Amino acid sequence: MTVHVVTDTTACLPPARAREAGVTVVPLHVTVAGRGTVQAREITPSEVAEILSRGKDRASTSRPSPGELVAAYRDAVARTGASAVVSVHLSGKVSGTVEAAELARDELVGEVEVEVVDSGVLGMAMGYAVCAGAQAAAAGATAGEVAAVVRRRAEASRTWFCVDTLEHLRRGGRIGLAQALLGSALAIKPLLTIRDGEVHPVEKVRTRAKAHARLVERAVEAVEEARAEGHEVQVAVLQLAAEETAARLAGEVEKRTGLVPDLTELDPVVSVHAGPGTVGIVVAPVV
16 A cells, blocks of 8 residues: 655645655635635745734635645545545644535545644644655555554644734634733734644733743753653744744744744744734654
8 A cells, every 4th residue: 555645834844845755735715805825835925924914904714615625635546656645734723724625525425535633733843744654665564554653753742832923823713722811912012822622821921022932931841751652853933924033032042942843934824814023833742
């Protein structure tokens, strides 16, 4: 059995890295007032940041259709000769993409084996898990084994991020338990995380600088914990319209851990919900 791994654009995998890993990336959709709906690869994160900064046009996101996923699976099988597909997507608690993938899987019963994985995460926490799954597939793992690798890597990862405003998360309905922070949002810069597939508040700090410092501190602590358990670690710093800040945070992480983080821009869909000025750090132990 040969297995091919499919994911979606919210994994935030740079195109070159996805190609190198042999992963197919299916785009989610972005809708902007006056522009209509486009695939995530047809609009850049910078364009999304500009639209959100202007505040005039509303932006929203939507999942790929089951038909789009069916087409992606068939194309992947035709191109690679794979006999099975492992389809890895962002948390089903914040998107209907997993549901669409399951519908696509059901349509292909008897034609190709498809295993759908709800990663419970997004961003490079999912990206690293996807690449690990693709590596296992290339080594001859079965679909079930590839899916297990992906789940294990995703579950072990930690993500922390801070946003300039909670408003974009609120508008998109992705705010999760951070909803409780809205009343004091003007006075704080909350540190947030993805846990159990949803956005959760971690701690409240008073300034952006302190929030960024706590991002680094938590990342360093997580790296040290993983190393104490004997694991290698991958680290990524993600950002939207905050390149200088992300580079500075990456430098601090490198200085304190010796690891060189991947610097990655949020994809357009995650950007719509996070907003300009967002920075985050992913710590992904190799388990």
